[in-house]
Amino acid sequence: MEHIVIIGNGISGVTTARHIRKLSDHKITIISAETEHFFSRTALMYIYMGHMTYTHTKPYEDWFWKKNRIELKKAYVEHIDTDAKSLKFADGDTMTYDKLVVATGSKVNKFGWPGQDLKGVQGLYSKQDVDQLEADAPNNKVCKRAVIVGGGLIGIELAEMLNSRNIPVTFLVRESSFWNGVLAEGESEMLNRHIKNHHIDLRLSTNLKAIKADENGRVKSVIIEETGEELACDLVGLTAGVSPNIEMIKNTGIKTDKGVIVNKYLETNIKDVYALGDCAEQQDPAHNRPPIEAVWYTGRMMGEVLAQTLCGNKMAYNPGHWFNSAKFLDIEYQTYGWVFGKKRRPDYEQHFHWKHDDDTKCITIAYHKESRQFLGINTFGIRMKQVVFDQWLTEKQDVDHVVSHLKKANFDPEFYAHYEKDIQSAFEAVLQRV
Amino acid sequence: MNTPNPSMSLTKPEAFDLSTKQRIYVAMGMIGLIILALAAFNVTFPYRPLALTTALVLIALGAILFANDLYLGKMEGIKNDGVMFKSISSRGIWAWISGIAFTSFYILLYFRAEWLGLAKEGAENTGLVALFDPLSKLLNGNPASQWFVYGTLYTLAILVFGYKFLLKYRNNSYQRLRTFSVMFFQLSFAFLIPEFMSRLNSESFSLPYYDLKNIWPLNYYNFEQYRVDDFISAGNAGLALLIFGLLSIFVITPILTYKYGKRWYCSWVCGCGGLAETAGDSFRHLSDKRQFAWKIERWVVHSVVVFVTLMTTAVVYSYLGEDSSTYWLTKSTFLIGVGSLLTIVFALVMIFKREQLAKDAQYGAIGYFVIIMVLIGLHYFNGSDLFLFRAESLRQYYGFLIGAIFSGVIGTGFYPIFGNRVWCRFGCPMAAILGFQQRLFSKFRITTNGGQCISCGNCSTYCEMGIDVRAYAQKGENIVRSSCVGCGICAAVCPRGVLKLENDGLKGRINSNDILLGNDVNLMDLVNEK
Ligand SMILES: Cc1cc2nc3c(=O)[nH]c(=O)nc-3n(C[C@H](O)[C@H](O)[C@H](O)COP(=O)(O)OP(=O)(O)OC[C@H]3O[C@@H](n4cnc5c(N)ncnc54)[C@H](O)[C@@H]3O)c2cc1C
Ligand code: SF4
Ligand code: SF4
Numbered sequence: 035m036e037h038i039v040i041i042g043n044g045i046s047g048v049t050t051a052r053h054i055r056k057l058s059d060h061k062i063t064i065i066s067a068e069t070e071h072f073f074s075r076t077a078l079m080y081i082y083m084g085h086m087t088y089t090h091t092k093p094y095e096d097w098f099w100k101k102n103r104i105e106l107k108k109a110y111v112e113h114i115d116t117d118a119k120s121l122k123f124a125d126g127d128t129m130t131y132d133k134l135v136v137a138t139g140s141k142v143n144k145f146g147w148p149g150q151d152l153k154g155v156q157g158l159y160s161k162q163d164v165d166q167l168e169a170d171a172p173n174n175k176v177c178k179r180a181v182i183v184g185g186g187l188i189g190i191e192l193a194e195m196l197n198s199r200n201i202p203v204t205f206l207v208r209e210s211s212f213w214n215g216v217l218a219e220g221e222s223e224m225l226n227r228h229i230k231n232h233h234i235d236l237r238l239s240t241n242l243k244a245i246k247a248d249e250n251g252r253v254k255s256v257i258i259e260e261t262g263e264e265l266a267c268d269l270v271g272l273t274a275g276v277s278p279n280i281e282m283i284k285n286t287g288i289k290t291d292k293g294v295i296v297n298k299y300l301e302t303n304i305k306d307v308y309a310l311g312d313c314a315e316q317q318d319p320a321h322n323r324p325p326i327e328a329v330w331y332t333g334r335m336m337g338e339v340l341a342q343t344l345c346g347n348k349m350a351y352n353p354g355h356w357f358n359s360a361k362f363l364d365i366e367y368q369t370y371g372w373v374f375g376k377k378r379r380p381d382y383e384q385h386f387h388w389k390h391d392d393d394t395k396c397i398t399i400a401y402h403k404e405s406r407q408f409l410g411i412n413t414f415g416i417r418m419k420q421v422v423f424d425q426w427l428t429e430k431q432d433v434d435h436v437v438s439h440l441k442k443a444n445f446d447p448e449f450y451a452h453y454e455k456d457i458q459s460a461f462e463a464v465l466q467r468v
Numbered sequence: 469m470n471t472p473n474p475s476m477s478l479t480k481p482e483a484f485d486l487s488t489k490q491r492i493y494v495a496m497g498m499i500g501l502i503i504l505a506l507a508a509f510n511v512t513f514p515y516r517p518l519a520l521t522t523a524l525v526l527i528a529l530g531a532i533l534f535a536n537d538l539y540l541g542k543m544e545g546i547k548n549d550g551v552m553f554k555s556i557s558s559r560g561i562w563a564w565i566s567g568i569a570f571t572s573f574y575i576l577l578y579f580r581a582e583w584l585g586l587a588k589e590g591a592e593n594t595g596l597v598a599l600f601d602p603l604s605k606l607l608n609g610n611p612a613s614q615w616f617v618y619g620t621l622y623t624l625a626i627l628v629f630g631y632k633f634l635l636k637y638r639n640n641s642y643q644r645l646r647t648f649s650v651m652f653f654q655l656s657f658a659f660l661i662p663e664f665m666s667r668l669n670s671e672s673f674s675l676p677y678y679d680l681k682n683i684w685p686l687n688y689y690n691f692e693q694y695r696v697d698d699f700i701s702a703g704n705a706g707l708a709l710l711i712f713g714l715l716s717i718f719v720i721t722p723i724l725t726y727k728y729g730k731r732w733y734c735s736w737v738c739g740c741g742g743l744a745e746t747a748g749d750s751f752r753h754l755s756d757k758r759q760f761a762w763k764i765e766r767w768v769v770h771s772v773v774v775f776v777t778l779m780t781t782a783v784v785y786s787y788l789g790e791d792s793s794t795y796w797l798t799k800s801t802f803l804i805g806v807g808s809l810l811t812i813v814f815a816l817v818m819i820f821k822r823e824q825l826a827k828d829a830q831y832g833a834i835g836y837f838v839i840i841m842v843l844i845g846l847h848y849f850n851g852s853d854l855f856l857f858r859a860e861s862l863r864q865y866y867g868f869l870i871g872a873i874f875s876g877v878i879g880t881g882f883y884p885i886f887g888n889r890v891w892c893r894f895g896c897p898m899a900a901i902l903g904f905q906q907r908l909f910s911k912f913r914i915t916t917n918g919g920q921c922i923s924c925g926n927c928s929t930y931c932e933m934g935i936d937v938r939a940y941a942q943k944g945e946n947i948v949r950s951s952c953v954g955c956g957i958c959a960a961v962c963p964r965g966v967l968k969l970e971n972d973g974l975k976g977r978i979n980s981n982d983i984l985l986g987n988d989v990n991l992m993d994l995v996n997e998k
Contacts, residue, residue, distance in 0.1 A: 045923070056982070077924035084484060084550040085961075090929045093938060095758060173483035198549040199483035231543060330922045335987050338995075352988040359920055361963045364545030364639075368920070368965060417965035420918030420985055445917055445968050447959055449641040 037061045038344060039121065039129065041111050042137030045330055046311025048072045049337025050135055050344070055102050057345040062103070063129070065121075067110035069161050071096060076330055078164050079191045083198040088161070114286045116304045133344060136283065136294055136302070136309040137337075140276035140328055147183075147272075149245030154253035155270040158192050167195070170269055174201045177268040181205075181256050183242045184274030185212050187360050192271045193234050194363050204235040204265060206242055206258070208274075216375050218398045220387045221412060225362050227393060232363055245270055276328055278313040291315055293326050298350040300340045308344070310336035310351075320353060322372055329358055355427045356410075357420055365394055370423035371410025373400040383409060386433065388460045390415070390453060397457065401433035408436045416453065417445040437461045484550030489537050497530030508584055508596040517602040524620075528628045535632035544639035546961055548930070556884060557750045563884035571881030578872040581614035607663040622743060623659045627651055629746035636749070642956045642969070646735055650742035657681045658739045675702050678709055681737050683716045685776040686898035688866060693787040722905060728971055729912025730902035731954020738898075740891060743880065744932065745955060748888025752932035752957065755887035761934055765893055765951065766831060769900045772870060774835045776897040778842050779866045781806050786860070807843050810836060821908045824978065870895060889932040893951055903950030911971040912954065913978075914947035916940065918985035921966045927958035941966050944981040 038054060040047040043066035051062050064072075077091040099106055110124040120130045142157025144150045154170050156163055171177035180196045182189050185207030196203050209215060212229060214222040229236045241259035248254040255266045278293035289295045289303040293315030300308045311333035316325045335353055342349040359368040374383060384403045389396035395415030401408050408431050411423060422443040426436055441454045486494065503513075503523035513519035539547060555562040576583055585595025593601055597612050600620060604612035630651040637643035658679045665675055676698040684690040690713050699710035724732045734741045781803070788799045797805075814836045879891025892899050906912060914937070921944070927937035933951045937958045940947045947958075947967075959967035983995040 053982075074923045074925055076922040077926070080924065080926065083548075084552040084554075085546075085548040086925055086929050087552050090925045093923045093925065093942060201483075331919055331986055334919075334984070338983050338987060342995075354986055354988050357918075357920065357986060359922075359964045364543050366963065366965050417917070417968070420920055424918070424985060445965060447640060447642045447956060448969060449645055451641070 035059065035061050036132040037063065037130070038133045038135065039131035040064045040135040040137055041121075042066060042135075042139055042311070042313075043069070043072045043106070044075060044137060044139050044311060044333065045072075046139075046333035046337050047135065047137035049334045050137065050310065050340050051104050052102070053338055053341030054344055055104060057341060057347075060345075061105070063105040063107060063131075065107045065109060065111060065129075067108065067124075070106065070108050071099070073161065075159075078158065078161070079195050081164050082167055082195045111282060114283070114288070114307075116287050116307060119306070132306065134307045135340065135344075136288070136307065136313060137311045137333075138279045138282070138313045140312040141279040141281075142272055143184075143275045143277055144272060145274065147242055147245060149247060149253065150272065152245055152247050152253045152270075153251055154268060155245055155272065157272045158188050159276065167269075171196060171199070171201055173199055177201050179204065179265070179267040180269040180271060181242075181265060181267045182271040182273055183256075184272065185209060186273060186275060187213075188276075189271070189273035190229070190362050192273055193229070194232075196269075196271075197232055197234060197363075201269075202233075202235070204237060204267070205229065206240045206256075207236065207238050208241055210239050212236070212238070214375050215377055218373060218375060218385055218387060218412065220389055221396055221398060221414060222375075224389060224393055224396055224414065225365070228363055228365055276312070278315065278326060280313055283313075298352065299343055299348060300336060300351055308340055310340050316351075323353065323356065331357070355424050357423075362414075365415050366417065367412065367414050368418055369410065369412045370418070370420060371400070371408070371427050373398055373410040373412045386437070386461055386464060388453075388457045390456075395453065399433060399436060401436075406432040406434065408433050411436070417447075418443045419445045484553045487537070490534055493530045493534035493537065495530070496533070497527050500524065500526030500528075500530065504596060504599070507599040510585070510595050513599070516599055520599050520603060523599075524624060528624060531628040532631055535635050538632075539635040539638070546963075547636045548961065551750075551753060557753070559754065559885060567882050567884045570883065571877055574872075574877045574881045577614055577618055578876060584614050584617065586614050587611070604663075607660070608666045610666070619659055622739070623654050625747045626654045626739075626742045629749065630742075633746050633749050637960060640956075640960050643960060646731075646956070647746065649736045650738075650745060653681055653737050654739055654742050674698055675706060675709065679739070680709075680712065680716075682739065683721065683733075683898060684713065685717075685773070685780065685901065686738070686740070686896060688776050688780065688871060688897075689863075691780055691784050692863070693783070696784075696787075721902065725902050725905045726910050729910050729952070729954050730899065730906045731912065731952075731956075731969070733902060734892065734899060734953035735955045740875065740879070740896065741889075741953060744883075744888040744892060748880075748883045748932070751883045751888045753887070753929050754885070755889060755893070755932050755934035757928055757931075757934050757936050759936075765934070768894045769896070769903075769951075770831050770835055772874075772895055773897045773900045774838055775866060775870070777806075777810075777839055779862045781843065783860070783863050803843050807840060810839060817908060824908060870897075887932060887934070889953070892953060893933050899951070899953070903952075906952070907948060907950040911974065911977075913970060913972070914940075914952070914959065915968045915970050915972075916944050916946055917964075917966045917968070919944060920964050922964055924963065926961040926963060927967060930957050930961045932957070937967070944979075944984045946977060946979055948978050 038060050040051055040063065043064045047064055051064055054060055054062055071092055072094065073088065073091040074093060077086060080086040081088055081091065109127065111121050112124045113122040114134065115122070119132065120128050122128050140159065142159050149155065156166050158167070171180060179202045181204045182192050183206045185205065189205065193203050193205050211219070211222040212225045226236060226238070239260070243257040243259040245253055246255045246257065253267065253270050255264050256270060257264050280290050280294055283290055283294055287304055288307055293313050294302055294309035295317055296302055296309050296314045297317050300310045300314065302309055312328040314326070314336070319325045332353065336351050339349050339351045355371055357370045359366070361367065373385070374380070382403045383400050386399045386401070387396065397414065397416065398412045399408070400410045408426055411418070437458055440457060441452065444452065444454070500523045503519060507513065507519070551557050554560070556566065557563070585593055585597040587593045592598070593611050597614055597617055600612035600617045603620065604610060604616045630647050633647050634644055658681065662677050662679055666677060669675060676695045689695065696710065699706040721733070735745055785799055785802060788797055788802055790799055814832070817832065874895040875891045878886070879895060882890065921938070921941040923938055923942045925938050927941060928935070931937050932955060933953060935947070935949050935952060937947055954969055956969050959969055981996055983992045985992070
């Protein structure tokens with residue numbers, strides 16, 4: 035019986051383990067230093083907001099692991115000896131493996147800001163981060179103002195969290211408009227307004243210069259690069275992205291760059307060592323996809339594939355059409371295919387943008403200027419069906435087909451107002467102008 | 469698996485404390501309740517209509533202003549901030565206090581109505597019941613009973629908490645429409661119409677009190693002798709009602725459930741469901757999500773169905789005659805009829821739906837077997853004694869155990885402890901029958917949006933029926949569960965737009981995926997092919 039050891043009990047590691055169990059009888063051990071059991075990282079915000087308890091975030095009941103003969107070990111792996119095929123733990127313990135899966139996830143980016151390690155300065159990634167936040171920002175008497183640095187998906191979540199406890203938030207965003215490195219202009223601007231409507235003090239084109247301490251080594255204020263302004267605060271949230279959590283791997287023979295380098299079979303340079311999820315970096319990523327994909331779905335997809343390989347059915351990670359989703363305060367966002375923001379947009383990519391008057395719903399459809407082939411869609415405040423877009427993208431439908439059949443893709447609850455007609459007439463109006 | 473942080477202190481954590489304004493509104497409602505409580509302790513108010521109006525208006529206004537303050541200042545969207553911290557919604561001290569208060573009220577209502585002031589035959593009401601006399605006389609011409617008091621408060625609760633619900637979910641048309649619907653059905657069908665109907669009664673003409681939307685077996689007493697006699701003696705109108713009662717369970721219910729799932733009843737029409745959805749909304753996350761609870765649920769709820777079927781059969785059997793002189797239906801034709809109907813249903817299910825039933829088939833088979841054996845026994849013992857129990861005592865046990873203790877005292881009294889749908893999930897025979905059909909023969913399902921689920925767990929947490937929605941959603945599987953009441957809250961709270969309640973064809977309704985949408989197509993085909 036082969037012993038497969040997985041470092042990391044996030045979605046990547048756990049999906050791998052579950053599928054190995056479905057396919058085989060191998061001995062499986064999952065190691066994590068974070069929590070005893072798998073929980074949903076994407077739900078961390080809801081614990082602090084009081085929508086759920088930590089227990090609710092666990093997708094499987096605690097008996098699940100034993101029943102499926104998946105062994106769990108709560109410990110920190112300090113070193114991997116790939117020659118002896120053994121792991122060394124922080125407490126001195128060791129463990130041998132036949133095959134090793136590295137699924138160590140990400141860590142929070144810090145860009146060397148003065149004061150970035152002070153008390154009251156934190157990121158939002160782990161269960162421990164949420165516990166820390168609960169301690170440092172339980173209410174607006176203890177935490178009179180919070181400053182969030184970095185306008186991405188986690189930054190907006192942190193802003194929403196603090197807002198739920200009526201803690202005033204100043205949100206420093208380097209870009210000229212919220213997340214416009216990814217989103218199209220109209221979308222990003224709508225979100226700027228939405229954020230402000232929630233009484234969040236959004237500062238665009240603003241960088242952090244330094245974080246200042248009080249006499250106890252706690253944060254007391256931040257200095258803003260552009261203006262030199264000093265903002266008093268009791269908490270600083272660093273949410274300027276994440277990067278692979280591979281410090282520990284760097285002093286092993288396993289090849290790394292930004293992440294652990296893997297080929298499309300998720301194999302590293304060392305035999306019997308594999309990596310996936312947030313910590314993996316693809317040698318040659320599939321079309322348009324970044325080499326490091328730090329999202330939930332791709333971790334799960336890689337896990338499904340890797341389990342096949344580990345059980346003797348060698349299979350490449352070959353993801354289908356890109357999709358993702360997020361939520362910006364009250365506005366849901368889904369994306370299918372590729373819609374690029376200004377910075378990365380290729381010449382041939384043309385956008386059709388429609389926005390509802392209530393300023394909480396909009397869509398952007400990207401298509402090829404010449405061939406009119408449909409390339410992707412961003413949808414805000416209107417739910418749409420993944421299967422339908424997946425099919426349209428595979429069939430290489432043109433944009434006219436997509437717009438005229440948009441109703442087929444609608445996934446809003448029953449009795450919701452429909453906007454397809456509006457969207458279609460807006461689209462026709464654009465066509466006529468051209 | 470899902471105990472919220474039981475904050476036993478009255479104040480922590482401050483972030484989710486009530487504002488001063490909100491405290492004032494709570495106090496208003498409390499004063500209204502105190503007036504009622506004082507009445508119950510026999511404080512006599514000089515001018516009763518005024519006292520009653522003041523009490524009811526204070527309660528309603530307190531709740532309405534509270535809801536306005538809570539929701540109107542915020543943008544539309546999900547409003548579950550602090551649910552797991554607030555004492556009332558996280559099994560804290562306020563939850564226990566209110567749970568015990570509600571429960572005591574139910575116990576008085578069912579077993580000690582005289583303590584509430586219900587008069588003995590002929591005498592004048594006193595106390596709380598007397599306080600409601602003016603309203604009762606206004607509506608139906610007679611003094612109040614404890615059930616009138618209960619009905620009024622129940623309706624008031626659905627209306628004011630319905631208003632709160634409407635504000636909370638004002639971004640969601642599905643939630644709004646179905647809440648208007650339960651508010652309407654409670655106010656008209658459950659409350660006003662029966663009261664007006666009883667105004668029509670005279671010495672020569674008397675209809676039984678009939679809430680038309682209250683269908684057997686939820687309304688387990690609908691076919692008892694006194695009611696059937698009343699129906700029949702009331703001529704055509706009565707007969708029409710009796711026939712309506714039969715049609716509603718045997719014809720109307722199956723058709724609507726086929727088209728829309730059991731939600732048409734459980735979360736659009738039913739009064740128990742109505743209270744659970746409105747007054748119980750703050751407690752929906754307290755339902756037990758463990759797989760263990762699901763096992764118990766299946767045994768308990770199906771036993772209740774068997775119990776109510778037997779009880780009703782025995783009761784009807786006991787008053788039917790040997791020949792067709794009193795009722796055209798005789799004892800033996802009735803038994804044969806019930807037996808045949810059950811046999812047909814059982815046979816059809818076993819022939820056409822066996823593979824979908826899987827493990828549940830044994831429950832069905834056992835239930836069916838028990839019922840048939842008892843029917844034979846009934847015939848053999850000629851109804852006088854049913855395995856030692858008389859039909860009448862069977863009815864009394866049912867009324868006591870299921871009707872009073874389960875649906876009232878535990879089901880509603882303990883909302884703040886066990887969640888708001890305990891009765892609907894574990895006890896309601898109507899829900900079980902509708903659920904059985906929903907599972908096997910209905911177009912309703914909750915569709916999952918490909919691979920978009922992030923396993924966050926909001927859906928499972930807020931499913932009042934304790935369904936682990938996430939377990940399906942994260943596998944890209946549709947949710948087809950007999951207990952789902954179609955409240956649509958899972959879909960409403962999902963932050964990623966993964967779930968949609970739908971009525972669609974029967975084909976592909978139950979799907980199961982090993983590999984989710986998002987991977988390359990070959991892998992999906994390879995793995996999902998079974
Ligand atoms: C707040 C937040 C919200 C998010 N929301 C979304 C979203 O909405 N949609 C989306 O697609 N993605 C979202 N993400 C990203 C998503 O959660 C990650 O992509 C995903 O969790 C990565 O999974 P993983 O299994 O690769 O790694 P992880 O979940 O990070 O798991 C790695 C585990 O390994 C442990 N570990 C690391 N090193 C060691 C060691 N040496 N010894 C022992 N244990 C170790 C870590 O402690 C960790 O528990 C979000 C992330 C965050 C932080
Ligand atoms: S599964 Fe969804 S719709 Fe069904 S009862 Fe649960 S929350 Fe309501
Ligand atoms: S279906 Fe929605 S609410 Fe449920 S776990 Fe998935 S993402 Fe969360």
